[in-house]
Amino acid sequence: MNFLFPCSLSVSLFLSISIMTQRWHKKRTQLPLLALVLFVFILSTILYSESNIHRIHQNHAHPVDHHRQSTPPANYSILKRPPVILDRFSKCRSTVKYSGRKARWDTGRLDLGRPQLNEESCDLFTGKWVFANSSYPLYNESDCPYMSDQLACHKHGRRDWGYQHWRWQPENCNLKRWNVIEMWEKLRGKRLMFVGDSLNRGQWISMVCLLQSVIPADKRSMSPNAPLTIFRAEEYNATVEFLWAPLLIESNSDDPVNHRLDERIICPDSVFKHAAQWEHADILVFNTYLWWRQGPVMLLWSSEANGVCEEIDGLGGMQLAMEAWANWVASNVDPLKKQVFFVTMSPTHLWKREWEPESEGNCYNETNPITDTGYWGSGSDLPTMNMVEKVLSSLGSKVTVINITQLSEYRKDGHPSIYRKFWETLSPKQLANPASYSDCIHWCLPGVPDIWNELLFQFL
Template sequence: MKQNWLKSVYNQNQFVFKLGLTVMLVGLGLIFLLSQSSNEIPNIFHNGINSHVVDTDDLVESVKDLSQIHQKDNGTEKCDIFDGEWVPNLGSLAYTNNTCKWIESHQNCMENGRTDIGYMYWKWKPKACELLRFDAKKFLEMMRDQSWAFVGDSIIRNQFHSFICLISQVEEAVVLYHDDEYHDQKWRFPTHNLTVSVIWSPFLAKSDVFEDKNGVSSPDIHVHVDILDKIWTEQYHTWDYILFSCGKWFTKPTFYYERNSILGCHACEGKHTDLGIDFAYRKTLKSLFRYIIESNHKATIFYRTATPDHFENGTWSTGGTCDRTVPANEGEFELTYFDRILQEVELQEVSKVEAEAFIKGLKVKLLDVMKLSLLRPDGHPGPLRQFDPFAKDKKAKVQYDCLHWCLPGPIDYWNDLLMNMVVNG
């Protein structure tokens, strides 16, 4: 059906283009015949008013304009907002740590002592178009009486706080709820009756897991790949827009269950089969998307890709660091083995559900931030998860965070992309 409709639109565009071109060529011929002795077009419809002198070059340009419209209508000119580069930003920041009081302390890099500011003054520029900055006023008007939810791991919470900071430049947010660890939160922008929630569900599936404030998780993680986490499923039908994301937690040592029986594991020792992260991640995404399709809830769903870290000379737990102050060049950083697996699974599974959702009148879209994030090793808190960690000892060994993102920083452009996807349908 969709292909027949597209073919019909294409044929109509072809007919309109050919008709317009024919009319203009006939006009050019008439003009030529009537203007053999003059460079000006005679007034052939004299009505007592000076007629406009038409330049034949204008008509030629009109034909070109019509041709360009024809090309665009047939989809030959497209803009992939996820394919671009970082360029210097000479404009002002959307917000600062002084104008947004909602930045979590371990992502408030300037407050914690970061002295270089250049990392904040770059913008993402798609190759074929301009990316509109997040317009909080316009967004609030569009989202009157709506509800949003960010569901996933601590990086989704990182993006959530960027989202809150961007909107709060126009209207102050009111906190309605938070749990003791501030993992789960609900906010409201009262003038527009917009509610925004964040739900911590690092696997999106039922799991036995714990994480402390320093990002250290429990050693034994158990995940049921066929049972979604009820902390978000019980609220799912109350949301109009939902952004899901997970991925990084699947790289941790984990035991996998299906139908309450153990299937195997990842990076475990013992008698269980190591199934790898692609097996569990794919199973979980299939469960998620099956739930979305079968629920028939008419929300707009976004799935954000997993994001790269930029640890060098080690990892989170082995002393890895990230001290860069400028964006990387194309090809300077490569996706890790695990990140490549995560992205492959995401692209495949989201592509499948997008097609199925379209048929059922549902909206499921991919927010692909992998490439633009890979080029920003300078955007992480690094050693500045705490305030002035080297105050007492310049050589102190501190935990580097090369996974989460400074606010403000590159992560704000994830929400620029998100807003463009909402505004452009």
């Protein structure tokens, strides 16, 4: 069992050794040579361990810029403290109710309520789905060697093809047609990184499938599955990457495979670990939402030395995480050098009665989009949307919002449902009721996430 202690412990050791050194100089004690060698060895070991905490991907190693900070009051924490060490074995020593404390950001750059800038002359996010049998999909599922078994719906038995053939038509303008060569030219010499949960991973896989066909097999590569997974194209000296960070800030769910935990613990005032990975990317695409709808979360502040966690509801925890992330953006992003995008919540279709009153079931067996303009289901939470909008509005032109929520709401037909690989054995009772094990959260590919990437292409 791994109880929780702030990472500042090693810093304290360093200070203690420094004090010992000062005392040794004052006394001018003649230590034996062996003791001196041992002292130097311990100091070197600590410094080496500290440097490992800050190391980022070996192909993009740059020093992390640490700002000088004064010691905060006891009731506050600061973003750039070394992170709490969290992993899937971490446990809270004890839990208390949320005290209402907030992180105090040293930059002072967040200005909640300032209107967000919008340079687009038309609303790309309001419109309708149009069946386009001849021009969609933009790639074939079987032609993408990087396709996920969780999203390969045709491979796993889906025989209706309609979900692949819809294009998004904005109300008063047109989306620029996808052009794979133009997209690669936009990415030449750059790192495009998606950061978030499995829905953002689906958008990343979509982007890789959209891009990979024009790159010769011997000129492209994919790193093994890890917290940071990288698709590399040699000809363009470019990468398309995915960083698993479902809650944006540090958490005990940061393992990309083993993250199904009974107790979710987050460090609400630090994005230090994840930012060390994403800060050198040229184009960043963030998302977070779904994991905040799974019950309360535990807060472990950086200044908490005794492993005491505070319990907060999902919306409150998400707001703290969004504010920590927004502070990093406000402090570190120059829009002339780095493009940052935030993708709004991806809706679920868990209750058929919401689009077809007095009916049972969910997205299972759905084959057509919803045509009711303005449809809004319970899979998209308005209080969460309002909170996210408020935080994003504080960042002005530093962040471009890709609002996928309303357009994705219409696509009850776009989910994998039962047509995916199942990692667990299904019971006879489940098999007799397909709706009971339908995935109405993720999206088939080709499909809806391809449109999200067309919107991204529009803004680059």
